[in-house]
Amino acid sequence: MDETTQRVALDDSTARAAAEDVAAALAAQLQRGGEAMDADLYDAWFAADILWGSPYGATVTGYKTLNAIHHRLMNQSTPPTPPPAPASRFEVVSVLAPAPGVVVTHIRRQALAVDGFSEMALYVLIERDGRWWLAAAQNTPIGPATSALPPHPAA
Numbered sequence: 001m002d003e004t005t006q007r008v009a010l011d012d013s014t015a016r017a018a019a020e021d022v023a024a025a026l027a028a029q030l031q032r033g034g035e036a037m038d039a040d041l042y043d044a045w046f047a048a049d050i051l052w053g054s055p056y057g058a059t060v061t062g063y064k065t066l067n068a069i070h071h072r073l074m075n076q077s078t079p080p081t082p083p084p085a086p087a088s089r090f091e092v093v094s095v096l097a098p099a100p101g102v103v104v105t106h107i108r109r110q111a112l113a114v115d116g117f118s119e120m121a122l123y124v125l126i127e128r129d130g131r132w133w134l135a136a137a138q139n140t141p142i143g144p145a146t147s148a149l150p151p152h153p154a155a
Helices: 013-036 063-073
Strands: 046-053 059-061 088-099 102-111 118-128 131-142
Touching (some): 013 102, 013 131
Antiparallel strands (some): 102 118
16 A cells, blocks of 8 residues: 555445445435425434535534524525525435544535536534434535546446
8 A cells, every 4th residue: 555645444344334324314314305395304414513614615603503594595485585495316426434433425416407506515424322413514516527637437
């Protein structure tokens, strides 16, 4: 192995499978909350002291503040301000289990409308007393490919 890098993923197939299950369960929870336009359901895994990075560079600390934002985004009143969150599909892209009780995952939120706003999120989940909590997230808009980096194989 190259001395300048270090692998951080657990070399345990059971831990990897468990991490994949956690990531899939989070994606499913986000999907249910998004489809129902229910901010409380969407945010059900969010820790009280969550750190959140928006796709436009804003940072939010704490469940109460973030949940209030999600309530505004999912508001279905007429006319909604801002517009409600777009219908989307949540897909797990990658998963890493760096330590027991820690999962790091990329989950793509792909808008169902061709011209809809989509984003990739990096989530950090922590297990406490048998329950998984979203401790941190960073969202990045998905736009036309302008990067010199190759696309993800699953894309």
